[in-house]
Amino acid sequence: MAKGTVIHAKNVKTLYVDETYSSKMLIDHTNSLTKNVQINMGIVAPGAKHSDHNHKPEYDEVYLIQSGRAMVRLDGVEHELEAGDVVFIPGGAMHAIANRSDTEELIIFTVWSRLPEPGANPVYDQRVNEWGKSFKTVDEE
Template sequence: MGKGTVIQASQVKTLYVDETYSSKMLIDQTNSETKNVQINMGIVAPGAKHTDHNHAPSYDEVYLIHKGKAMVRLDGVEHELEPGDVVFIPGGSMHAIANRSDTEELVIFTVWSRLPEPGANPVYDLRLEQWGKSYKTVDEE
């Protein structure tokens, strides 16, 4: 049997992608025994809208809305979301997210069905480029 892992999000270093999005890698192979899942906490700035994009067909993704109100466009269809809502995004699907509030952050958890290979997840790649690894605590430089 494998060893479980507990991560306190407040102790995870934030990657600031740009003025509209930041993220914390919570679980991946760097800090746990997983070989099959990646969980990220994404923070979308008030009023921010991200453009449609897709992942390789072999990467499914799930959004879990934690805080705030969002609009998710999935293959051209817009859906209004609030805390507790879940979105399944099949690999290869076009999707985008927008924060519906002009004053509060949107917090979402993203779950990937497997660990990304280089080029599959630009934010994951940026984290590796800037930090040399995907996970850091706030105590690390």
């Protein structure tokens, strides 16, 4: 019988990527029985804009906007988003995100359709390089 996993985001250690973005790994193969899904909570600083980038074709991604206002550029087309909106990003698609607020953080959940291999997700790789693993709680050193 499969066993589920409950993660409380407030108990997950934050990775500070830079002054514009921080990240909490919520679900992956290190803290659950998943073999196919990675879920991250991203915090985009007020006014921050991230450059267009893409992933390998085999890595689809979904953005779920939790709070705030965003602009997502998907293959050159800009879309205005707010809490509750969802974006499907097929593998290989160019995409970028910007926080439309100058005063509030943008909170997004990113869901990958498979677990990233080394080199597929720079933030995931940074977490593993700095911590020696992808998931940490606030109680861990």
